[in-house]
Amino acid sequence: MTNILISGASIAGTATAYWLRRHGYTVTVVERAPAIRPGGYKVDVRGAALTVIERMGLLDAVRARGTDMRVATYYDAAGRPLAAVGADLFGGRTGDDAEIMRGDLNELLYDLTRDEVEYVFGDSITGIAEDGTVTFERSGPRTFDLVVGADGAHSNVRRLVFGPERDFTRDLGHYVSICTVPNTLGLDREEAVHAAAGRTANVYSTRQDTAAKALFMWSSPPLDHDHRDVAGQKKLLARAMDGAGWQVPALLEAVRDADDFYFDSVAQIHLDRWSKGRAVLVGDAGYCASPASGQGTSLALVGAYVLAGELATGGGTEGYERELRPFVAANQALGPANLKGMVIGSRAALWFQLTMMRLLPRLPGRDLMIERITGPIFRAANAITLKDYAR
Numbered sequence: 001m002t003n004i005l006i007s008g009a010s011i012a013g014t015a016t017a018y019w020l021r022r023h024g025y026t027v028t029v030v031e032r033a034p035a036i037r038p039g040g041y042k043v044d045v046r047g048a049a050l051t052v053i054e055r056m057g058l059l060d061a062v063r064a065r066g067t068d069m070r071v072a073t074y075y076d077a078a079g080r081p082l083a084a085v086g087a088d089l090f091g092g093r094t095g096d097d098a099e100i101m102r103g104d105l106n107e108l109l110y111d112l113t114r115d116e117v118e119y120v121f122g123d124s125i126t127g128i129a130e131d132g133t134v135t136f137e138r139s140g141p142r143t144f145d146l147v148v149g150a151d152g153a154h155s156n157v158r159r160l161v162f163g164p165e166r167d168f169t170r171d172l173g174h175y176v177s178i179c180t181v182p183n184t185l186g187l188d189r190e191e192a193v194h195a196a197a198g199r200t201a202n203v204y205s206t207r208q209d210t211a212a213k214a215l216f217m218w219s220s221p222p223l224d225h226d227h228r229d230v231a232g233q234k235k236l237l238a239r240a241m242d243g244a245g246w247q248v249p250a251l252l253e254a255v256r257d258a259d260d261f262y263f264d265s266v267a268q269i270h271l272d273r274w275s276k277g278r279a280v281l282v283g284d285a286g287y288c289a290s291p292a293s294g295q296g297t298s299l300a301l302v303g304a305y306v307l308a309g310e311l312a313t314g315g316g317t318e319g320y321e322r323e324l325r326p327f328v329a330a331n332q333a334l335g336p337a338n339l340k341g342m343v344i345g346s347r348a349a350l351w352f353q354l355t356m357m358r359l360l361p362r363l364p365g366r367d368l369m370i371e372r373i374t375g376p377i378f379r380a381a382n383a384i385t386l387k388d389y390a391r
């Protein structure tokens with residue numbers, strides 16, 4: 001097996017391309033978007049994923065582009081500050097953990113691979129035959145030994161080879177929306193949060209950003225929405241945030257003009273097998289842990305490293321599943337647990353959380369409480385011993 005096609009050029013796709021190329025494979029990446037997507041939202045790189053980044057020689061570059069966030073402040077509906085938390089604790093980061101914009105990380109991965117990997121933008125796979133013939137929307141048919149689905153939670157490869165999305169989706173009862181808005185609050189490497197029962201609004205601006213990102217999360221039963229109808233999705237967001245105080249009405253105004261609006265249910269992907277025939281899944285396509293886990297990027301980076309390493313050293317896709325399954329399970333478990341702290345269910349629980357945050361610096365058991373927040377994330381992020389597949 002030498003000739004591999006990857007569908008998707010975000011973190012999982014570009015990282016898999018890097019490791020496969022380094023192990024000597026010929027790699028083609030097909031990406032539906034017309035180019036590598038810039039910007040996005042901030043993501044964490046933790047634990048074993050930091051080791052993967054280091055083995056790619058990117059650790060200094062990732063640190064240099066870090067978000068440098070300082071603090072997160074909670075405000076009440078009238079705009080009064082309620083509690084402030086250090087950015088690392090707010091993001092569940094410990095030790096060397098890094099935070100970077102998704103687009104910046106992907107640009108680094110793309111730059112590392114672009115000279116040795118064939119990237120085909122603006123195209124998508126339409127069929128994968130048993131003999132390895134792959135057909136595309138625009139390009140002519142080509143033959144590959146293996147197709148890697150790295151095309152995200154709504155994976156095209158997974159649908160073509162494994163079956164419909166609903167068979168693998170585990171809904172976590174929430175929605176998330178994020179987009180760029182003007183930095184009217186004058187935020188400098190900080191986030192401003194307004195939490196009410198069942199919904200949270202958050203605005204942040206990172207070191208490099210002259211604008212800000214508005215992030216909304218709320219609990220909701222499944223909504224009937226068309227993923228292409230952005231105007232309809234903005235209305236659903238406005239409805240979910242209706243009546244909220246603080247800066248929410250102004251933010252919703254700004255959201256109307258946003259051209260990078262993202263809206264999706266908070267859900268996970270669970271499959272019994274990540275490989276079938278000539279296809280294998282990596283990253284969100286195979287094991288999306290949801291944005292609530294904070295570990296999707298790290299799963300994609302570690303998954304890419306293990307998949308390429310196992311293919312190159314004879315373990316094959318069986319080896320990939322064996323090595324990665326416990327790590328994925330540990331990190332997916334974070335999703336529902338973290339959600340409870342991100343969108344608080346009741347006023348009483350909200351009052352309790354904000355009081356604890358306010359008192360945290362003075363509490364006697366402070367370190368123990370911090371460990372209760374960051375410990376589970378740290379353990380999950382390190383729940384794999386990476387083999388040395390190096391070449």
Ligand SMILES: Cc1cc2nc3c(=O)[nH]c(=O)nc-3n(C[C@H](O)[C@H](O)[C@H](O)COP(=O)(O)OP(=O)(O)OC[C@H]3O[C@@H](n4cnc5c(N)ncnc54)[C@H](O)[C@@H]3O)c2cc1C
Nearest residue numbers: 008010011012032044151152156283284291294295296297
């Ligand atoms: C709001 C939000 C906040 C998040 N916060 C965090 C965080 O704090 N920490 C963290 O670790 N993770 C976070 N994540 C998750 C993280 O972004 C993903 O888990 C991570 O980027 C890995 O994604 P991926 O490469 O597997 O898929 P994606 O990033 O979804 O990329 C899939 C790629 O495939 C392409 N594609 C889709 N369909 C096709 C097709 N038919 N043909 C070709 N290409 C296709 C897409 O254009 C895209 O480039 C967050 C996600 C969201 C949405």
